[in-house]
Amino acid sequence: MKPLLGWLGRTGLLYLLLCAGIAFYLFAWPAISGQFSGESLRQDAMSVAEVRDRLTEERAAAQAALEARTEAISGASAEAVAGRLAAARAERATLAAELAEGSGWLDRIRPSRILARKRLELRAAALDAEIAALEAVSERSTREAALAEAEDRLADYARIPTESAIAASRRLCSNASAALAAFDRQEPLERNLRTIFLRERQALTERRDTRCAEARDRIDRRTRGLAAARAASAARQRLAALEEVAAAILPDPTTGISNTTLRDVMGRAALALLAILLMPFAIRTLFYFGLAPLAERRPPIRLITGREPVPEPIAASERSAPSLQIELGEGEELLVRQSFLQSSQSGAEMRTRWLLSWRDPLTSLASGMAFLTGARGTGAVFGISARADPFAEIARIDLAPGAALVLQPRALAAVVQPIDRPVAIRSRWRLFSLHAWLTFQFRFLVFHGPAGLIVKGGRGVRVEPARIGRVFGQDQLLGFSARTGYAIRRNETFQPYLFGREPLFRDRVADEDANGQGVLVIEEAPMAGRRTSVRAGLENTFDALLKAFGI
Numbered sequence: 001m002k003p004l005l006g007w008l009g010r011t012g013l014l015y016l017l018l019c020a021g022i023a024f025y026l027f028a029w030p031a032i033s034g035q036f037s038g039e040s041l042r043q044d045a046m047s048v049a050e051v052r053d054r055l056t057e058e059r060a061a062a063q064a065a066l067e068a069r070t071e072a073i074s075g076a077s078a079e080a081v082a083g084r085l086a087a088a089r090a091e092r093a094t095l096a097a098e099l100a101e102g103s104g105w106l107d108r109i110r111p112s113r114i115l116a117r118k119r120l121e122l123r124a125a126a127l128d129a130e131i132a133a134l135e136a137v138s139e140r141s142t143r144e145a146a147l148a149e150a151e152d153r154l155a156d157y158a159r160i161p162t163e164s165a166i167a168a169s170r171r172l173c174s175n176a177s178a179a180l181a182a183f184d185r186q187e188p189l190e191r192n193l194r195t196i197f198l199r200e201r202q203a204l205t206e207r208r209d210t211r212c213a214e215a216r217d218r219i220d221r222r223t224r225g226l227a228a229a230r231a232a233s234a235a236r237q238r239l240a241a242l243e244e245v246a247a248a249i250l251p252d253p254t255t256g257i258s259n260t261t262l263r264d265v266m267g268r269a270a271l272a273l274l275a276i277l278l279m280p281f282a283i284r285t286l287f288y289f290g291l292a293p294l295a296e297r298r299p300p301i302r303l304i305t306g307r308e309p310v311p312e313p314i315a316a317s318e319r320s321a322p323s324l325q326i327e328l329g330e331g332e333e334l335l336v337r338q339s340f341l342q343s344s345q346s347g348a349e350m351r352t353r354w355l356l357s358w359r360d361p362l363t364s365l366a367s368g369m370a371f372l373t374g375a376r377g378t379g380a381v382f383g384i385s386a387r388a389d390p391f392a393e394i395a396r397i398d399l400a401p402g403a404a405l406v407l408q409p410r411a412l413a414a415v416v417q418p419i420d421r422p423v424a425i426r427s428r429w430r431l432f433s434l435h436a437w438l439t440f441q442f443r444f445l446v447f448h449g450p451a452g453l454i455v456k457g458g459r460g461v462r463v464e465p466a467r468i469g470r471v472f473g474q475d476q477l478l479g480f481s482a483r484t485g486y487a488i489r490r491n492e493t494f495q496p497y498l499f500g501r502e503p504l505f506r507d508r509v510a511d512e513d514a515n516g517q518g519v520l521v522i523e524e525a526p527m528a529g530r531r532t533s534v535r536a537g538l539e540n541t542f543d544a545l546l547k548a549f550g551i
Contacts, residue, residue, distance in 0.1 A: 043111045043115060044110055046261065046263065047261060047263050048258075048260070051111050051115065051261065052254045055115070055122075055253040055254050058119065058122060059122060059250055062122055062123070062126050065126070066129055066130060069130055070129075070130070070246065073137050074137060078138070078141050081134055081137050082138065085131065085134040088127055088130055088131050088134060092127045095120055095127065099120055099121065109260055109261050110262050111261050111263070114257060114258075114261070118254075119253075122250065122253050125250050126250060133246075144239060146235045147238075147239050149235075150228065150232035154225070154229055154231075156228070157221065157229075160229075161218040161222045161225075162222075165218060166218045166219055169214050169215035172214070172215070173208070173214075173215040175211070176204070176207045176208035176210075176211040176212070179204050179208070180204040180207075180208050184201075284498050284500075284504070285498065287504055288491075292490035293490065294434075295438055296490055298434045298435060299485075299487075300435065300487035300508075300510075301433050301435050301436065301444075302484070302485050302486070303404075303406060303428045303444055303446055303482040303483075303486075304446070304482040314397060314403050314463075314517070314518075314519050319460070320394055320460040320461040320462070321394065321395075322385060322393055322394075323383055323384065323385035324383075324384045324394050326381070326383075326384055326416060326452075326454070327380070328375070328378060328379065328380050328416070329378065331419055332378075332416055332419065333374060333375065333417060333418075333419050334374070334376075334382055334414060335372045335373070335414060335417070336375070336382070336384060336454075337368065337372060337373075337414065338371065338372070339387055340384055340387070340456070341373050341383075341384065342382075342384060342387060343382065344380075345381050345382065347377065348376065348377040348380040348382070349375065349376040350373060350374070351375075352371070352372070352373065352374065354371060355370050355372075356370070356372065356415065356425075357425050360425060360427070364409070368409070368410065376419065384413060386456055389458075391525070392456045393456070393457060393461060393524075394456045394461065395454070395457075395461040396416075396453070397453045398449075398451075398452045399423075399451045399453065401450045402448075403450075403481075404446050404448050404449070404481070404482035404483070405447050405453065405479050405480070405481060405482065405521075406444050406445065406447075406480050406486075407455065407478060407479035408478055408479065411455045411456060411457060411461075411478040411479065411523070412453060412454070412456075413454045414454035415452070415453060415454070416452030417451045417452070418451075421450065423448065423451035423453075424447070425448075426448065427443055427445060427446075428444045428445075428446055428482075429442060429443050429444075430443075435486065435487050435488050438505060439474060439505070455478060457522075457523035457524060458523055458524060459525040460523075460524040461478065461521060461522070462521075462524060463520070463521050463522075464522065465517075466480060466509050466511040466518035466520045467510075467511045469508065469509070469510030469511075470508070470520060471506050471507070471508045472507055473506055473526070474503065474505065474506065476507075476524075476526055477521075477522060477523075478522065479521040480509045480520040481511070481517070481518035481519050481520070483511070484509050484510065484511045484518035486507070487507075487508050487510075488505040488506070488508060489507075490505065491505065491506055
């Protein structure tokens with residue numbers, strides 16, 4: 001069932017990835033493929049100066065083309081001007097829609113997108129200038145037609161009656177009207193006789209109508225003539241107010257361009273990357289020739305001063321082995337981690353010991369010296385071996401009364417101690433030592449005899465005299481005599497440290513007294529059998545934090 005579910009899960013994930021890839025190719029890629037063409041990539045490598053030069057050249061070409069079109073517009077017909085004006089307005093509306101579209105995150109620094117945007121703006125400015133010229137030519141044609149029409153109307157009034165002629169016509173009209181009125185005031189008999197036989201009233205009426213009609217006609221003709229003259233003058237002035245159609249000056253497209261392009265960003269990123277790559281080498285060089293010599297001159301850490309009585313030397317087994325036989329003497333007991341108890345003698349007294357030291361429970365828990373197996377029995381023999389670690393070997397270190405050994409509890413597999421005198425474990429803090437800060441270990445645990453310590457280490461444990469002084473890797477040190485000096489020393493070779501192959505400092509344990517009896521305990525291969533997964537990284541980080549507290 002589990003393989004089937006795994007196959008279904010992998011197949012379903014592959015199907016979803018295929019759907020996403022096909023959808024991207026069908027719907028998204030056509031819209032963005034044009035932005036990553038060969039020409040676009042070449043343009044994106046341009047600097048700010050090159051972008052400005054390119055835009056200056058294109059502005060000059062657009063200005064020349066605009067002047068040529070403007071000159072051609074001046075001599076075009078009204079129909080051609082109207083057609084071109086409609087096309088220019090439609091194209092300008094399309095450009096306005098393109099310019100209104102939002103820009104991408106990198107459009108302000110990508111030269112290809114900057115050029116495309118500025119070309120649109122330059123084209124829009126050229127269209128605006130062309131539309132203005134077309135509208136000016138169309139307006140001139142309209143005003144010229146209006147002037148021609150006004151002058152045609154004025155031609156009908158080549159001779160406009162004067163004020164004196166109109167006054168004379170008005171007087172003749174008044175005289176004729178007065179003569180008709182005087183005739184009407186005569187005696188009725190005489191008026192009727194003269195009207196019937198002489199037709200005198202009809203003649204007077206016709207004369208009055210003729211004279212008054214001529215007066216009204218002259219007045220109307222003068223009024224219309226003056227209006228036509230004023231309309232022609234206004235049309236002439238409106239035509240004269242139009243300026244000559246000239247090409248407008250296109251705006252400078254280089255204004256508003258960011259001083260940083262994609263090329264500058266990539267260049268700065270390359271410099272930052274180079275600085276990041278070189279910074280560790282610079283820091284290592286400074287530490288090697290500056291900090292390390294200063295640290296070497298500091299006095300070593302000495303947990304027990306030389307004024308105290310010198311104890312018996314610390315004895316150790318000749319060499320470590322995968323397993324070790326422990327025989328208990330009279331009045332002794334064995335405290336061993338359960339994973340290290342390989343065999344026990346029948347009839348031995350066995351019990352559970354919860355902590356190695358009730359005075360320091362946190363240290364016992366963190367170092368793994370908890371939930372131990374306690375065994376007693378004079379002459380009982382027990383087999384001690386690292387059953388869970390095929391690379392571990394163990395060794396025995398005997399502490400005489402008064403002897404003291406600094407030891408990391410993580411290396412402790414078992415303890416042989418007198419029943420009436422448990423092994424004493426004391427803490428020693430060194431917060432004001434530069435060696436402690438550089439090794440990130442501020443607390444040291446000192447085991448006092450009498451006791452037998454069974455320690456473990458990857459591929460073996462080696463116990464050496466500290467009289468001649470030894471230098472080794474920090475991970476190798478498991479313990480040292482409390483009377484010896486513990487310090488750090490700069491790595492002997494610079495190049496391996498510079499390239500990260502070796503650490504800056506190595507531990508140094510030395511007994512300055514030529515007759516000293518100090519020893520140091522070294523692990524042969526600290527990394528043997530350790531995990532290399534993500535979980536192991538977390539565990540190693542936790543181990544580094546515990547080291548600061550001497551665990």
